[in-house]
Amino acid sequence: MCGIIGYVGPMDAARVVMDGLRRLEYRGYDSSGIALGVDGRLYFAKRAGKLAKLAELLADSPLPVSHQGIGHTRWATHGGPTDTNAHPHLSSDEQVAVVHNGIIENFAELREQLETDGVVFASQTDTEVASQWLARELRACGDLVQAMRATCGRLKGAFTLVAIDAAHPDTIVAARRNSPLVVGVGEGENFVASDVAAFIEHTREAIELGQDQVVVITPSTVVITDFDGNVKKGRQYRVDWDAKSAEKTGYDWFMRKEIFEQPRAVADTLLGRFDAAGHLMLDEVNIGDDELRAIDKIVILAAGTAFYAGMVARYAIEHWTRVPCEVELASEFRYRDPIVGPRTLCVTISQSGETADTLMAIRHARAQGARVIAICNTVGATIPRESDAVLYTRAGPEIGVASTKGFTTQLAACYLLGLWLAQVRGTKFGDEVADMVDELNAMPALMQQVLDRAESIYRLAHDLAANKDFLFIGRHVGYPVALEGALKLKEIAYLHAEGFAAGELKHGPIAIISPATPVFVIVPPRGRDQLHDKVVSNIQEVRARGARVLVLAEAGDESVVPFASTLIQLPSVSTLLQPMLAILPLQMFACELATVLGHDVDQPRNLAKSVTVE
Numbered sequence: 001m002c003g004i005i006g007y008v009g010p011m012d013a014a015r016v017v018m019d020g021l022r023r024l025e026y027r028g029y030d031s032s033g034i035a036l037g038v039d040g041r042l043y044f045a046k047r048a049g050k051l052a053k054l055a056e057l058l059a060d061s062p063l064p065v066s067h068q069g070i071g072h073t074r075w076a077t078h079g080g081p082t083d084t085n086a087h088p089h090l091s092s093d094e095q096v097a098v099v100h101n102g103i104i105e106n107f108a109e110l111r112e113q114l115e116t117d118g119v120v121f122a123s124q125t126d127t128e129v130a131s132q133w134l135a136r137e138l139r140a141c142g143d144l145v146q147a148m149r150a151t152c153g154r155l156k157g158a159f160t161l162v163a164i165d166a167a168h169p170d171t172i173v174a175a176r177r178n179s180p181l182v183v184g185v186g187e188g189e190n191f192v193a194s195d196v197a198a199f200i201e202h203t204r205e206a207i208e209l210g211q212d213q214v215v216v217i218t219p220s221t222v223v224i225t226d227f228d229g230n231v232k233k234g235r236q237y238r239v240d241w242d243a244k245s246a247e248k249t250g251y252d253w254f255m256r257k258e259i260f261e262q263p264r265a266v267a268d269t270l271l272g273r274f275d276a277a278g279h280l281m282l283d284e285v286n287i288g289d290d291e292l293r294a295i296d297k298i299v300i301l302a303a304g305t306a307f308y309a310g311m312v313a314r315y316a317i318e319h320w321t322r323v324p325c326e327v328e329l330a331s332e333f334r335y336r337d338p339i340v341g342p343r344t345l346c347v348t349i350s351q352s353g354e355t356a357d358t359l360m361a362i363r364h365a366r367a368q369g370a371r372v373i374a375i376c377n378t379v380g381a382t383i384p385r386e387s388d389a390v391l392y393t394r395a396g397p398e399i400g401v402a403s404t405k406g407f408t409t410q411l412a413a414c415y416l417l418g419l420w421l422a423q424v425r426g427t428k429f430g431d432e433v434a435d436m437v438d439e440l441n442a443m444p445a446l447m448q449q450v451l452d453r454a455e456s457i458y459r460l461a462h463d464l465a466a467n468k469d470f471l472f473i474g475r476h477v478g479y480p481v482a483l484e485g486a487l488k489l490k491e492i493a494y495l496h497a498e499g500f501a502a503g504e505l506k507h508g509p510i511a512i513i514s515p516a517t518p519v520f521v522i523v524p525p526r527g528r529d530q531l532h533d534k535v536v537s538n539i540q541e542v543r544a545r546g547a548r549v550l551v552l553a554e555a556g557d558e559s560v561v562p563f564a565s566t567l568i569q570l571p572s573v574s575t576l577l578q579p580m581l582a583i584l585p586l587q588m589f590a591c592e593l594a595t596v597l598g599h600d601v602d603q604p605r606n607l608a609k610s611v612t613v614e
């Protein structure tokens, strides 16, 4: 949610900032802007709309060459997406320029105070309050770092602020609270950004910033302090992916590229996490065995797609560990006064590691004494940092706003975690764990088989492109797959799509089926006969109402053939693992349908990749 970059060094700052913004655009894309310092003056350009609009503006009216710049790509919160509300925001005296990610909760009160003192605001944003306040503090103390600390002390809410001061053309000051910020360490140049994608083509050395910290970068120095001015040392690490991973490599969309990366991504999630005998080794999850044995409840916390991964995980974790497992929307968790304590294990799932709802939920859980394990894709993000332990999914950067490889790698990590807990607690024998590990190991190749049949799914998307309503139904782990399939279609095709538990349909929703309504049905593998047969009955119910039934079932399942308008065959796997395969055709279907409809698949309207506000 909002992408930020700052650069100081010998290169042309406008070019570095614009390149960085291109890589950050997935975080927000309703307006963008850039500010540069040159010879004691600040220059800026900003535009509503996608980054291309700003690039056009800069091509028509270039800014002077500078070696200090900040930039922003926005996902609007306070104030609509207009040129004026776009960041950076300059103070009235044009002494400082600020870009911001987050929400300043007490902005109205601060704005009133500033207006009483005669400050005239140009925009409706909460960010301008920060820039005007910063300029006021700067006038009082003459030092941008001190002024930033003083300003942060007055702000409530979540923010990353990055500021430049006309008087110091070689310095950028940035601060964070509850919102991401990372430093890129170059040679004779330095960067700050919302995430490493912004500067990965220049350096892979990064420093994590802690909560309530301020960083000052010049071309040759990085100094971190807390809001009281005490010097702090950030954790430096090397980013393990390169700029090429963040490019489309021939695909039309990042989303499509990421769909096809899933076999590799899942293989990477599994890599090195068990030995040759199938014994799990999650050494990075450094919570003691005794503590894990004492756990009497597991609570999974997540949002959106990650929540659906959590819904699947609950079936597996409960089945393997026999520990009661709840899964809860992170945004709802703390408002119901949940019963958690030292014997509760919270598992939080987040691709970005920055989702504010999830972060607040884990803070609440930890305050009650619970232990938290994060399943996360982004190394060094806030959620893993604030958890007791982390299992990284290693999917590589996910740029498409609609999560795809995020989902399947989260599933793989959840399965690993569930089996590991079963191993530690002794609820599964070693050979049972090893059998499941073998099955997991086979998944990437099976996923590839499903992806190899993309053309038939694309044809289906073209056939159904005129439909406005889609239903998805499933039972057991097929239910979250139905929800996720519907979410993909809503997000990028802007169509009415709903996922239901197949058994619930007859309790009401079946009334919305009219002749030819497309209904995707996720049929579980045979074997658990009750489950399978019940879903086959559900197919007949929708079929009897004239629906066009699109059946996803394992190859060789003849029982569904008579009722399927279209049959999408999946390789045979255990019921619990089937979501990793069943979701793939639904992802491909949504991606192709949105493409046919002419939508921007990677940057769907109203959305942002990383939702850092509650």
Ligand code: F6R
Pocket (backbone or CB within 6 Å): 303, 304, 305, 306, 307, 349, 350, 351, 352, 353, 354, 355, 358, 401, 402, 403, 404, 406, 487, 491, 609, 610, 611
């Ligand atoms: C859907 C999607 C969102 C995210 C949700 C949580 O395609 O991307 O629903 O899954 O916002 O995000 P993370 O996993 O980053 O916490």
